[in-house]
Amino acid sequence: MTELAPKLRRSLRSALCTPLNRLLNLVDPPVIVLLYHRVAELASDPELLAVSPDNFRAQMRYLKETFPLVRFEDDWGKLSHPAVAVTFDDGYADNALAALPILEEIGVPATFFVTTGPVAEQTRFWWHELERVVLGSGSFPPGVTLEVRGRKKSWPTAGDAQRLAFYRDLVEIMKDADAEERDSRLAQLRLFAGDEDRPCALHRAMTVDELRVLSRSELVTVGAHTVTHSRLAALSPEAQREEIAASKTKLQEWLDREVTTFSYPYGKRSDYGARSVALCREAGFAKAAANFPGQAHRWSDPYQIPRHLVRNWTVEVFAERLRGFWTR
Ligand SMILES: [Zn+2]
Known part of the structure; x- marks a missing residue:
């Protein structure tokens, strides 16, 4: 169908x-x-x-x-x-x-x-930073809750398929955000992943x-x-x-x-x-x-x-x- x-x-x-x-x-x-x-x-x-x-x-x-x-x-x-x-x-x-x-x-x-x-x-383009933190981090927690347009939303993020689905949803959410909101979301995700902002040559x-x-x-x-x-x-x-x-x-x-x-x-x-x-x-x-x-x-x-x-x-x-x- x-x-x-x-x-x-x-x-x-x-x-x-x-x-x-x-x-x-x-x-x-x-x-x-x-x-x-x-x-x-x-x-x-x-x-x-x-x-x-x-x-x-x-x-x-x-x-x-x-x-x-x-x-x-x-x-x-x-x-x-x-x-x-x-x-x-x-x-x-x-x-x-x-x-x-x-x-x-x-x-x-x-x-x-x-x-x-x-x-x-x-700076990196935001979609690569998102990819690195969400898909590339080994220490990402098994579930994440974020506030989206004033409402709390949760995602399971334990397996690769779940993390990819979370990443895809985040791409759509980030497209609707301005640069300031994107930066603060990325900072929050880095915290979840225990990650730091690192320069990226690739x-x-x-x-x-x-x-x-x-x-x-x-x-x-x-x-x-x-x-x-x-x-x-x-x-x-x-x-x-x-x-x-x-x-x-x-x-x-x-x-x-x-x-x-x-x-x-x-x-x-x-x-x-x-x-x-x-x-x-x-x-x-x-x-x-x-x-x-x-x-x-x-x-x-x-x-x-x-x-x-x-x-x-x-x-x-x-x-x-x-x-x-x-x-x-
Ligand atoms: Zn473009």
């Missing part, structure tokens, strides 16, 4: 959308925007954010040989062929250390949307120097991705304005160039709102990226460009998925 419903939905959508999208593609060649986060080999990756260097290199070679490649910030209005754009979210150190050399080796342009807080303070954000190296590449454009990677829809208009505008200002100060593109943290339609879109326009961004699948056409809202998430696929799976992207 739980398996059937999404499958049925997908086939219905495909039956309805595929012929329509094929027709629209003839009228206006679309751009498929790909969304990556990391190029790394990870032992544990519960959010499925990393693509291995070997798979990434093969994917980039396939793109270079198969499609015209455009930049996210380009004017796509006059394209005569369907094209692909590559983007990265968040600002992990491996973007500069592992992705950039491969992009340069093959000659693929990419836009990197960077969260400025973790770069400035060299999951770190770029340093400012690494970001400068990245942005000096002719193939690279840097865009903004807020200061604290908070879900904009959960914030007040003032807090949203600060997240959006301050990330632009900080990047411009570091890189000494205009930053004209933005991507919404998490990026689903429920993660930002009409106010967030208006604030992006007001802050002076020319284009913004979302995180739901779709094609970008001449008539698409430039402040809600759809993107397709890429996973750690072999080039064969990547090629097959890409074929599907042209009709979704």
